[in-house]
Amino acid sequence: xxxxxxxxxxxxxxxxxxxxxxxxxxxxxxxxxxxxxxxxxxxxxxxxxxxxxxxxxxxxxxxxxxxxxxxxxxxxxxxxxxxxxxxxxxxxxxxxxxxxxxxxxxxxxxxxxxxxxxxxxxxxxxxxxxxxxxxxxxxxxxxxxxxxxxxxxxxxxxxxxxxxxxxxxxxxxxxxxxxxxxxxxxxxxxxxxxxxxxxxxxxxxxxxxxxxxxxxxxxxxxxxxxxxxxxxxxxxxxxxxxxxxxxxxxxxxxxxxxxxxxxxxxxxxxxxxxxxxxxxxxxxxxxxxxxxxxxxxxxxxxxxxxxxxxxxxxxxxxxxxxxxxxxxxxxxxxxxxxxxxxxxxxxxxxxxxxxxxxxxxxxxxxxxxxxxxxxxxxxxxxxxxxxxxxxxxxxxxxxxxxxxxxxxxxxxxxxxxxxxxxxxxxxxxxxxxxxxxxxxxxxxxxxxxxxxxxxxxxxxxxxxxxxxxxxxxxxxxxxxxxxxxxxxxxxxxxxxxxxxxxxxxxxxxxxxxxxxxxxxxxxxxxxxxxxxx
Numbered sequence: 001x002x003x004x005x006x007x008x009x010x011x012x013x014x015x016x017x018x019x020x021x022x023x024x025x026x027x028x029x030x031x032x033x034x035x036x037x038x039x040x041x042x043x044x045x046x047x048x049x050x051x052x053x054x055x056x057x058x059x060x061x062x063x064x065x066x067x068x069x070x071x072x073x074x075x076x077x078x079x080x081x082x083x084x085x086x087x088x089x090x091x092x093x094x095x096x097x098x099x100x101x102x103x104x105x106x107x108x109x110x111x112x113x114x115x116x117x118x119x120x121x122x123x124x125x126x127x128x129x130x131x132x133x134x135x136x137x138x139x140x141x142x143x144x145x146x147x148x149x150x151x152x153x154x155x156x157x158x159x160x161x162x163x164x165x166x167x168x169x170x171x172x173x174x175x176x177x178x179x180x181x182x183x184x185x186x187x188x189x190x191x192x193x194x195x196x197x198x199x200x201x202x203x204x205x206x207x208x209x210x211x212x213x214x215x216x217x218x219x220x221x222x223x224x225x226x227x228x229x230x231x232x233x234x235x236x237x238x239x240x241x242x243x244x245x246x247x248x249x250x251x252x253x254x255x256x257x258x259x260x261x262x263x264x265x266x267x268x269x270x271x272x273x274x275x276x277x278x279x280x281x282x283x284x285x286x287x288x289x290x291x292x293x294x295x296x297x298x299x300x301x302x303x304x305x306x307x308x309x310x311x312x313x314x315x316x317x318x319x320x321x322x323x324x325x326x327x328x329x330x331x332x333x334x335x336x337x338x339x340x341x342x343x344x345x346x347x348x349x350x351x352x353x354x355x356x357x358x359x360x361x362x363x364x365x366x367x368x369x370x371x372x373x374x375x376x377x378x379x380x381x382x383x384x385x386x387x388x389x390x391x392x393x394x395x396x397x398x399x400x401x402x403x404x405x406x407x408x409x410x411x412x413x414x415x416x417x418x419x420x421x422x423x424x425x426x427x428x429x430x431x432x433x434x435x436x437x438x439x440x441x442x443x444x445x446x447x448x449x450x451x452x453x454x455x456x457x458x459x460x461x462x463x464x465x466x467x468x469x470x471x472x473x474x475x476x477x478x479x480x481x482x483x484x485x486x487x488x489x490x491x492x493x494x495x496x497x498x499x500x501x502x503x504x505x506x507x508x509x510x511x512x513x514x515x516x517x518x519x520x521x522x523x524x525x526x527x528x529x530x531x532x533x
Contacts (some may be wrong), residue, residue, distance in 0.1 A: 025532040027060060030067040031525045037532055039063070046350075056533045064526060068518040070353060073360040082276065084355045086298040091351050096338060097329035101245065104332075109244050111236045116229070119236035124181045124195045125228040131187065132174040133215035134158060135165040135208075142205050142212045149202055155216060165211070167394065167481060168436070177436060180223055182231055186433070188213065227434075245325070252328040256286040265312055268293050272308050284319070288331055291319075299323040365510050371502040380491050380498045387494035391485035392443045393457045398422055399429040399474045406468035406475035413465050413477070429474070439481075458483070 028035040043063045044056075073079050120126055132155060136142055141162075148158055159166075159174025168176045179187065184194040188206050197203050199217055206213040252258075264283040271278060279294030296319065300306075303322055309315055338344060371379075380387065396419055400406040409422055419437040422428055432440030447454040452469040453476055460466045460480050467477035491498075519526075 025529070027529050027532045028064050028067075029527040029529075030064055031071055031522070033067055033071070035063055035067060040533065057528075057530050060528060060530055060533065064528070065515050065519070066353070066357070068515065068522060068526075069357055069360060072514075072518060073356050076360075076363075078360050078363060079356050081359060082279070082294060084352070084359050086295055087355050088348070088352050089295065090299065090302065091355075092339070092348060093326050093330040095344075095347070096333035097326045099338060100329045100333040100336075105241075105244055105248055109237065109241050111233060111240055115240065116233045116236045119239065120225065120228065120232040123232070123235055124191070125232045125235075126223050126225070128178045128180045128221050128223045129184075129194065129199075129217040130219040130221075131176045131179045131184075131189075131215065132156070132159065132218050133166065133169070133176060133187075133213050134162050134174050135211055135213055136162055137165065137211045139212070142214065145214055146202070146205070149214075155202075168439070175218065178221065179435065180228060182228070183433065183435060187215075189215070249325045249328055252332055253286075253324075256288065256328060256331055258284060258286045258324075258328065260316065261285055261290075264293055265315060268296070268315065269309060269312065273297075283315075284324070284327075286328070286331060288334065289327070291324075291327060361507065361511060364514060365507045368506065368510060371499060371506065376495060376499045376502060377491060379502055380494055383498075384488050386501075387489045387497060389485040389487050389489055390443060390445070391458065391483070392441060393483045394481040395432075395440050395442055395457055396479045396481065397430050397432050397438045397440045397453075398477050399431065399471060400468070400477075401427050401474055403468050403475050406477055409477050410465060410467065431471075453478070 024036045024038045026034045027037050027040050040060060040063055043066075044059050047059070070079070078084065134145055134155070136145060145158055145162075149155065156173040156175070159169065160172050163169065163172035163174075166174070166176075176187070181191060181194055184191070188208060189203075193203055197217055199220060202214060202216045206215070261282045261284060264281045267274065267278055267281055268283060274281075274293050274297075276294075279292060279297075281293050282290040283293050283296050284291040296315075299322060300318060305318065305322070309318075333339065339348075398406075398409050398419065400409055405427065409428065412422060413419075423430065423434055423438065430438035430440070432438040442450075442454065442457055444454060444458070450471055453471050456466055456469045457478060457480055460478075462480045462482055465477055465479045468475040469478075470476075
């Protein structure tokens, strides 16, 4: 063999071994896996933003560590486990069915003005109700109020005794204000109760965080159609969308010859928790696929249904209402070849690796002893400031398109104008409830989106109008009604959070130890080519 031919053969062998091109060089070799520059770039692109500025060699080592864990998971059989397979198949079906609905069904759904009008009336958007309530803290207070109402004591007089509990009833008579169907949901009122409760009749008390709500409707009036047009249109669209989707599912069940496998059904009813040998039996068959007993049970458990199956009618009913549509829509997407596209294959592989690592972490850390009660208590004592209640502020908010116009709102408020009057001006908006003086529950967690508003609101005094401050491309003026949160929780309330923090920390430590061990054991199988980054 000539020297030139030997050199060519070596070059070809390296190309086959590394599976790369000059434009996509190998940056690391981990056993028989060659990691390329393209894989490295995709890995870095998906890192949290704060980690992008780290040394590229650190990112390369992280990519190698991931591959070491994947190879160890493969060696232990985790990669081929049913847990990983079922979860991955479910993700694939969901993605394919969503694409089919977006690209095939959605363009076929159009809502006419007549349908919006019908929905506006049928769903009760055409009516507003004057909402009154009494908020109480203890169950015995609920009983006492209901007894007093039964004996004829006026609702408004009873509400005065509990006025301090309700900041939304400014006149201390329990009257919150006029609400529509949408606002009723914000007050935890079931839609059917909003639509059907007679005027003056007290509803069944509602359990809220920190107490109970005893309520009734004092008066009704027609709603302004313009206030609820968008919501009625969305409701009409949802109704038509569900109808179109159901028609498609029924058509697919026929065209794909969906059929129940009675042998699988009998096996499932005889053994609700089938062994692996039985779990592969088909429960449903259709052209191009099947649904096994194992997948059926996995899908039921993923939506929280764990009770024993009673009979064949229940098995079929649960299948039709929970997941059969997704299987059929995904099968229709597969007929179009969407699952064979390069982009989809890359997405699927990313999800597969993530699920393998997730399951591996679960298995690796499951046998380790959880933190003791003493360790949890000690961590709480040493880190009490981490366990504060969430801080929030209840505000009235008005928005204007320019700083000058927002300043004019401040002047108008100082001169006695009401929020309702200002909201009627052209261009004046609110992120809050327009029917409740722009009331908005502002939480500190939204600071990333509204930094100036959150900082100003939490620094402002209660009851004073403040601003203007920038809110995205508008300017806000606001008044703080009251603030809450920020208190250190007692250990009884913080215990679960403290335990979760310790468990997460222990899990990270165990996985770090495993990675260090794999680095040492397989050092001879790893080669880094950082110069190719």
